[in-house]
Amino acid sequence: MNNRIKEYRVKFNLTQDELAKMVNVRRETIVFLEKNKYNPSLKLAYEIAKVFNTTIEDVFIFE
Amino acid sequence: MLEIINLNFMKKGFLAIGVSLLVVISVGFWLFNSSVSLKSVDLLQLLIIVLLIGFGVFFGIKRLRSAKRGEPVEDELSKKQLQKASSISYYFSLYWWVFLLYIKDKVVLDTEELIGMGVIGMGVLLVLSWIILRFKGIRNE
Numbered sequence A: 001m002n003n004r005i006k007e008y009r010v011k012f013n014l015t016q017d018e019l020a021k022m023v024n025v026r027r028e029t030i031v032f033l034e035k036n037k038y039n040p041s042l043k044l045a046y047e048i049a050k051v052f053n054t055t056i057e058d059v060f061i062f063e
Numbered sequence B: 001m002l003e004i005i006n007l008n009f010m011k012k013g014f015l016a017i018g019v020s021l022l023v024v025i026s027v028g029f030w031l032f033n034s035s036v037s038l039k040s041v042d043l044l045q046l047l048i049i050v051l052l053i054g055f056g057v058f059f060g061i062k063r064l065r066s067a068k069r070g071e072p073v074e075d076e077l078s079k080k081q082l083q084k085a086s087s088i089s090y091y092f093s094l095y096w097w098v099f100l101l102y103i104k105d106k107v108v109l110d111t112e113e114l115i116g117m118g119v120i121g122m123g124v125l126l127v128l129s130w131i132i133l134r135f136k137g138i139r140n141e
Helices: A005-011 A016-022 A027-034 A042-051 B002-033 B039-071 B076-104 B111-136
Strands: none
Touching: A005 A016, A005 A027, A016 A027, A016 A042, A027 B076, B002 B039, B039 B111, B076 B111
16 A cells, blocks of 8 residues: 655645644654555545545555 | 553663663683683573673663653563564473484583573573564564
């Protein structure tokens, strides 16, 4: 599974730290997600999509 | 709410660091005051114990830093990493114990030494699994 978190984060002018605080996870988790080293839970995927005002399938690409 | 939870985790972090340091200091005192000459195997065991305690201190400091930054000290990734590392190390520790039982008859070992090696080996396997997962990541679960 790939994702567009970094792309959206840059678009929204957010740092990894800010995004982490907004979705209540550690910065390290955002780093892992951006590097595609971790697949988030449905709850976290939903929280991230909500921050970017979009849908889960738009941020996370299932292959 | 997050601050209260973080405060509790900070206390736990301080406690973990305090206990680890006490163990290191006690071992240090015992080493300097005892007249028992240590074998190289004992020194190796001691070195591994110190490394494991060092890892515990590192873990505690990491938690404290997260708490100070105002972010959760534990989240779904860190919990998953620890759970996965525990399950992998448990699996491999079974083979470690089988190996120890196998060599027990071939090498002269006291029961205490055997149990000590088993427990230390389990600790090392846990740390190694955690480190590997940190580099490899957790995907497609």
